[in-house]
Amino acid sequence: MKLVTLDFETYYDKDYTLRKMNTIEYVTDERFKAHGVSIQINDGAPLYFTGDAMASALRAALDEPCTLICQNTKFDAFILHHHYGLYPTRYADTRSMAKALFPFESASLKELCIRLFPDDDTMRKGDELADSKGILDFDDALSQLIKGYCIQDTHLTYHCYQQMIGHFPQSEQDLIHLTTKMFVEPAIVLDRERVAAHAAISAEQRTALIEHGLTFITDQLETVYEDPKIFSSNKQFAELLTLLKVKVPSKISPTTGKPTHALGKTDLGFQKLQRDNSDYEPIWTARKAVKSTGEVTRADRLLLTADRCRGLIPAALNYYGAHTGRYSGGEKLNLQNLKRGSELRKSLCAPKGSLVYVADSSNIEARMLAWLADQRSMLDVFNAKGDVYCDFASKIYHRPIIKGVDNAERFLGKCAVLGLGYGMGADKFRDTLKMGALGPPVSLEQHEVQGIVDLYRSANSRITEYWKRCQNACAAMQNKHANFAFGPLIIEHQKIKLPNGMYLRYPDLRTEGRETVYGSGRHKTKIYGGKLCENITQALARIVVTDQMLAADDYLTSIDGRIVLQVHDELVGIAPQANPDQTINKMYDIMRTPPVWASALPLDAEGGYADNYSK
DNA sequence: ATGCATCGCGCG
DNA sequence: AAAGCGCGCGATGCAT
Numbered sequence: 001m002k003l004v005t006l007d008f009e010t011y012y013d014k015d016y017t018l019r020k021m022n023t024i025e026y027v028t029d030e031r032f033k034a035h036g037v038s039i040q041i042n043d044g045a046p047l048y049f050t051g052d053a054m055a056s057a058l059r060a061a062l063d064e065p066c067t068l069i070c071q072n073t074k075f076d077a078f079i080l081h082h083h084y085g086l087y088p089t090r091y092a093d094t095r096s097m098a099k100a101l102f103p104f105e106s107a108s109l110k111e112l113c114i115r116l117f118p119d120d121d122t123m124r125k126g127d128e129l130a131d132s133k134g135i136l137d138f139d140d141a142l143s144q145l146i147k148g149y150c151i152q153d154t155h156l157t158y159h160c161y162q163q164m165i166g167h168f169p170q171s172e173q174d175l176i177h178l179t180t181k182m183f184v185e186p187a188i189v190l191d192r193e194r195v196a197a198h199a200a201i202s203a204e205q206r207t208a209l210i211e212h213g214l215t216f217i218t219d220q221l222e223t224v225y226e227d228p229k230i231f232s233s234n235k236q237f238a239e240l241l242t243l244l245k246v247k248v249p250s251k252i253s254p255t256t257g258k259p260t261h262a263l264g265k266t267d268l269g270f271q272k273l274q275r276d277n278s279d280y281e282p283i284w285t286a287r288k289a290v291k292s293t294g295e296v297t298r299a300d301r302l303l304l305t306a307d308r309c310r311g312l313i314p315a316a317l318n319y320y321g322a323h324t325g326r327y328s329g330g331e332k333l334n335l336q337n338l339k340r341g342s343e344l345r346k347s348l349c350a351p352k353g354s355l356v357y358v359a360d361s362s363n364i365e366a367r368m369l370a371w372l373a374d375q376r377s378m379l380d381v382f383n384a385k386g387d388v389y390c391d392f393a394s395k396i397y398h399r400p401i402i403k404g405v406d407n408a409e410r411f412l413g414k415c416a417v418l419g420l421g422y423g424m425g426a427d428k429f430r431d432t433l434k435m436g437a438l439g440p441p442v443s444l445e446q447h448e449v450q451g452i453v454d455l456y457r458s459a460n461s462r463i464t465e466y467w468k469r470c471q472n473a474c475a476a477m478q479n480k481h482a483n484f485a486f487g488p489l490i491i492e493h494q495k496i497k498l499p500n501g502m503y504l505r506y507p508d509l510r511t512e513g514r515e516t517v518y519g520s521g522r523h524k525t526k527i528y529g530g531k532l533c534e535n536i537t538q539a540l541a542r543i544v545v546t547d548q549m550l551a552a553d554d555y556l557t558s559i560d561g562r563i564v565l566q567v568h569d570e571l572v573g574i575a576p577q578a579n580p581d582q583t584i585n586k587m588y589d590i591m592r593t594p595p596v597w598a599s600a601l602p603l604d605a606e607g608g609y610a611d612n613y614s615k
Numbered sequence: 616a617t618g619c620a621t622c623g624c625g626c627g
Numbered sequence: 628a629a630a631g632c633g634c635g636c637g638a639t640g641c642a643t
Contacts, residue, residue, distance in 0.1 A: 233639060234622075255621070264623050294625075294637060321634065326627085328634045337626035337635070365627090365632095422631035432631090514628075522620090526630080534632040538627095568627040568633085 001090065002066040005040040005158040006058075008076050009150045013134040018075075022316075022331040023183075027078050028308040033136065034079065035146060038154040046154040048147045058084050065089040071109045071157045074316070077184040091180035092173065094157050096319040097164045100172070103323035103505055104523040113156050116163045123159065126152055169501045174550050178563065179319045179327070186312035187564045187574050190302055191347040191612065198343035199299035206289045206296070213286020220244065231283075231290040234261050246277055263287075266435045299344060301333050313348060315565045323505060324539040325498075325546075326568060336567045341614070348613040350574045354561065356614075357573040357580070359587040359607035361548070363388065364541045364569045369421050371601045372487055372537060373466035377459070382602035389414040395459055396452055411439055416456055422537075423467055423530025426450040470536065471529030474516045478509050488597050489536065494518070496536065499597040500547070504539045544595055544603070545569055551590045559583065565613075572613060580609045 011033040012018070018026050026032070037054050039061050040046040049057040058080065062068075068088035070076040072095045080086045098107040102115060110125040117123035126149035132138065138146060165173075210228045218225050221243055230236045238248045238261050249269025251262035262269040265288065274284045305313055315335055321328025329336045338345045350356045366388060370378035381391045393401035393413025401409045415438055419429055430449040433442040444452075457464045473491050476482050480493050490497035496504040506518040506527060519525050527535075545568070552571050553563040561575025561583070571591070575583050584607060591605035 229639090235640075253621080260622080266624085297637070318634095322632095324633065326633060329626090330635080332636075334626085334635050337624085339625065342625095419631065423629085424631040425629070428631075528630060530629095530631060538633060570627080 002064060003042050003069060003158075004061050004066045004088065005046070005069040005154050005161070006037055006061070006076060007070060007150055007153045007157060008037045008079055009035040009132070009146055010079075011035060011132070011136060022305075022333065023075050023078055024305050024308050024314060024331070027075070027082055032083070034083070035132065035138065036150055038147075038150040040154050040158055043158070046151045046158075048151050050143075050147075055084055058086055062086045062088055067092050069094065069157060069161050071095050071112075071153070071160075073180050074183045077180060078314075081184055087185070091177045091184070092161060092165075093176050093180060093319070094160045094164065096176045096179070097161070097168060099318070100320040100325070100502060101164060101167060102507075103320065104507060104519050109153060109156055109160070112160055116160055123156060125149075125156060167501075171500055171547055171550060172502060175546055176319055178550065178553055179317055182315040182317065182564060183331075184314065186309055186314040187351075187562055188313040188315065188613075189311055189349045189351050190306035190313050191349050192303060192306060192311070194343060194347040195299050195302050198347070199296050199303070202299070203296050209282075209289035210286050213282045213289075216280075216282035216286075217244075228286075228290050231287045234263055237261075237263060237287065240283075241273075244280065244283075246273060246280070249273055266437065268431070268434060295339075295342075295344070298333070302344065302347065305333065317566065322538075324535050325502065325504075325542045326538060327566060335565055346612045346614045350577075350611055353577060354574050355577045355580055355583075355609045356564075356612055357556075357561075357575055357584050357587060357607070357609045358613065359552075359571050359573075359584065359591055359605050361541075361545055361569045361591050362604040362606055363417075364544065364603070365537050366417055366421065367602055367604075368541045368544070369463060369466075369533070369537045371598060372533075372540070373460075373463045375460050375462040378463075379600075379602060382604075385604075388417050392417050392456070392459070395455060408442075412442060412452075414438065415442070416452055420453060420456040421460075421463060422534040423528075424453070426453045429453055467529040467533050469529075470532040474509075474527055474529065474532055477506060478511065478516075488540070498539055498543060499595070500543050502543075504535060540598075541569070544598070544601070545571070545591075547595060548591050548593075552587050555586055555590065556583075570607075584609050 011031065016029065016031050034054060036048055036050040037058065038046040038048045039057060041061060066088050067090040068077060069092045073091050073093035077088065077091060094112065095107045098112045105111065105115065113123050113125055132142065132146055135142065210231065213231060214225045214228070217240065230240055241248050249262040249267065250259050251267065251269065253260045264270060302313065316329065316331035316333060317327040318330040319327065327336065367382055370382065378388060381388050387403050389410050390401045390403050390413060393406070393409045396412060397409055401413065403410055415433055418438065419432055426446065426449045430444060430446065433444060433449070435441060473486060476491050477494055482491050482493050484491055488499045494506050494509045498504060508520055509516065509518040516527050517524055518527055549563055549566055549571050552573060556562050556573045556575050559575055561573055563571060564574050565572035571587065573587065588605040592603050594601040594603055
């Protein structure tokens, strides 16, 4: 297919910039102005166009089936759609490719060129001497400089693409296309009334609770308090507690190792403090209310986005956001962490005549881990369509635990299966249970949690052995000539080849003292058996789900629908409302089909459909 | 003012 | 020796 590489030069200034706004806000803003665009067809020389010549040049370039290549394609493609009504057939993106090949490194064009062409000084991005910031109309000199940079950027982008494309299997190229399309060709309809109502109510309730809290402490301390910050700032809140003669709980920060206040919702000390001082309820309530601004901010951003996109919400996902290949959210509107069952989730709708289809890959990581480690007992339960949570809970309680009957017991089994697969110890497991991160808080004695951890490890000895084999792999990967099979993987120097040809990378892997670490600066990270086991499991589960996502999108496209979002183990599609059971069952079929490289992997799927993303 | 690190909290 | 992991965003507080 014809390759069209292009790069827009656009107006920006101190406030009107992608640093402060997201792509949608920027491109649809009334201040938007394209100074020029450079366009390269196949391996020809890039040509530069300005003013009225741009539209016709773009039309001519994109008038037949073509693949669009840009550095950050969701920006340039969104311009093409929004301002020129042009739609390329396929999307490629050098920034996405760089994220996959060089995790933890800058994905900027400048840095990418230095990395890909270290010995070729002609392959360098302009040194930004000509800053067009804040300038609406260029003089001739600036115009010529910008033209040169713009042409150079397109030239570089094309060569970066050619340099990297050999490392990308077709499936990953398809994935970059689909990911870009989910953003630049949005399909999710926003229920504006629902969002607006929710935002209003949330804001109102929040204000009332904070006001009540302020009045309460004003009365208590006989000093006037008017600033909500007293509740939101950890420092000020700690000072308030001291004035009230409540001892401020402290903890050791897991990041810095230094003591800090333990005032988070999930901090056990803070939870106890609230129980012991229930007469200060208005304060605790106000603290919680003031901390939950995210909901309103996000609602406002959804409304603004939809206003700019004909009522639609583009789904921004960062390809290879995690070094394991998982997506991450992006564009200041993370659709991967919307609260389950929330109004905001329910405000994401299908257009009239269509439905939102949501299909989850059931316990994909637990299944992948059992398959990788060849933990037969667990695979047997999955294969028999049993419930692994009940199965393990039965071992804990020495009696059959029945789903829907022994709910508390099954829940403990669930926590253990979800938590203990990557080497978690008894202390942390006890805290996790007590905090109730997965559901209702559970308090167990030290000897009880230790017993469960020991039981998990003995009942799943192949999994604990797999951690050790991963530990060995951490060491082997430090060998320059490493190259050996490890199940479906190939261990190489500082990287692991995945079955789709991509790599799980550990740049600068080395031994420091008794620890193995990789990365540098703020990316320096410890790695060890249990953690590598988790990374591998996550990377493989991601490949299973994204390949299924491509298959599901093919299917949905055939019935006039599409995939519109992915949340790690969950595919979200929008498709016509006719024969909904057939549609969702077809999605389940796709998600129950294991990949060729793991034909014995027992998969299952569940989900449903509705006129919105409610699940 | 603006950048950066940290915390808290949402998701898987 | 022992260790669950992977993200993004808003708010805060400190440094520049």
